[in-house]
Amino acid sequence: MQTTAAVAREPRGAFTIETVTVEEPRAGEVRVAIAGVGLCHTDLVFRDQFVPYPLPAVLGHEGAGVIEAIGRDVTGLAVGDRVVLGFSSCGHCDRCGEHLPSYCRDFPPLKYAGVRLEDGSTAYAAPDGSAISSHFFGQSSFAAHAIVRARNVVKVDDPDAPLAILGPLGCGFQTGAGGVMRSMACPAGSSIAVVGGDPVGLAAVMGAVIQGCATIILVEPLADRRRLGRELGATHVVDPAAGDVTAAIRDLLPGGVDFAFDTSGRVPAIEAMLGALAPRGLLGLVGVPPNAGDTLTINIAGMITYGQRVIGIMEGDSDPRTFIPELIAAHRAGRFPFDRLVRTFALADINDAIAAQARGGCVKVVLIP
Template sequence: MDIMAAIAREAHGDFSVETVQIETPRPNEVRVRIAGVGLCHTDLVARDQFIPIPLPAVLGHEGAGIVEAIGSAVTKVQVGDAVVIGFSSCGHCARCDEHLPSYCRDFPMLNYTGARPDGSSGLSLGEQRLSASFFGQSSFASHALAHERNVVRVDAQGIALETLGPLACGLQTGAGAVMRSMACPPGSSIAIFGGGPVGLAAVMAAVIRACATIILVEPIASRRAMALELGATHVIDPASGPASEDISAAIRAILPDGVDFALETSGRETVVEAALASLASHAMLGLVGVPPRPESSIAINLASVITYGHRIIGIVEGDSDLDSFIPELLALHRAGRFPFDRLIATFPLAEINAAVVAQHEGGCIKAVLLP
């Protein structure tokens, strides 16, 4: 059937909203009518070919909506269910068996290639094949196809369904990094580098985990103010100093021994170095930020890492198991402990390019597109 979708046609170019065709769900697929879809930095790095998905492509991977049709073998959801659409995983590799599907053996193939596992696409524009199945959904559209494994049925009563999509990636990444990947204990200290949706979700999660000192490093004043409102104990403007050494010095002015945990969300090499320089003995640095280039790297002093027992971990999707963690975050939201809706500004899908600019320039924290 015909649907509306935002198409990425060239790296660094504008999206174009056009009428495209979507297939009928296959046996294990569902078709979701999208109520809202978050705009994530990962969508933009895919458009710009850091993730080399073939263009033209329909991106979008933070969808929420209503199940409109199901394949013949689907048992997890029914037509009419409200769902959040998360990332794809195989369900039978070693990591999936450990309830760590974000580290699925087949994660890159299932989420980044622009096709189903058999190489087909569920979207087309006339006779032209479009790359689809981005993170198993391609939800920059009025409707999306997803495998039943990566949809999560949610109770949206009393909550605006269109705001729930960001739970599928950005929000669960930041929250899960603190609550699951690093499992920050009560009384610990954490420095969070970057006050976008991931960083501010981490701030909220650090409050939930009863961290004693929560420091946000962020250049945009409105995001520092939001962090304080959400429970950060300190904020630092990195623009006030000329080098990464000044950031670590500012953190050590608060905690002379350094922080127990650091979460880096920007992917910038100098910021990662500042985060490393801010660590206390036996502290942990979690990395979630997409670097500016595939070859981005930093130099690490091995003697220092060994001497102080520093731990550095990469984090994908906050170690989330979709079916348990998304409902957990929703329960925390209902209890007033994870007020992620305060971060969200909505835009019509037709204004996706304006939303990209607003989010990049700090005019909003988290853009959600409404088909």
């Protein structure tokens, strides 16, 4: 069948809206009519070849929609199911067995190869028959229809859940909330500093509220996002342009913070968080650095003396099949109001949406085909 997709054809180039051919689902796949798909910074860094990715490509990895067709050997799913699309994992390696699918042995190729690993084929093609890369994060959902690995799919049982805006739960929002609720498992009464009032950072703030953190500090340069962070539960906000961030945090908590969570990927911001950690403090890193070769310098003696820890976090250490329903339930209960971050654009307006998000005119873009 034919569908409409936003195609990335060159690094840093505009997405082009094109009519493409989409295959029927093969074994282990489903076809989903996309109701909405989040725009994530990761989509742009792969378009721009931060990590090599075969172009032209249909990107997009925060989709939600309705199953239209089912391939062979797919169980537990039916045509008409409302679903959120998560990330790919193999389902049978050691980490998958521990319910940590974001650390799957095959995580990188399943997400970043741009093809089916079984035979190198793609789900999309241009009208002339030339291949267009697919299966980004196992879904490639910047399109009206996507061929998705069945293991990516999370059923939405709540009939009142706002399907069109649920897609970011599959990556950005679960990364932020999961980083606090799963990876670091911040206990009630603890303190946390979150760097970045972006979708991931604000999801972390909401996750910290759910966890019962007593002190939640948001470090963010944009006043509107600091204000929103306060409304979502941050107890304090820090403008990094106003001076020394480490000193500002220690003015609030002289002993330092129990936890820190960086979404910026910027070395100076991360070093400021290291300086603000309490003894036995834990720093979680989720931000993609500006340059693939960026490195962090750590004072080894200091880390040993104070027992401080630094961990990398992928997808919030979450198992999407259990954590996404948990976040949907929290939203229904008013405890995870992620809809306040969302602004919708038509998929055809993807380039305008990217510009608006870069200007800070909106926190989280969701594209509607």
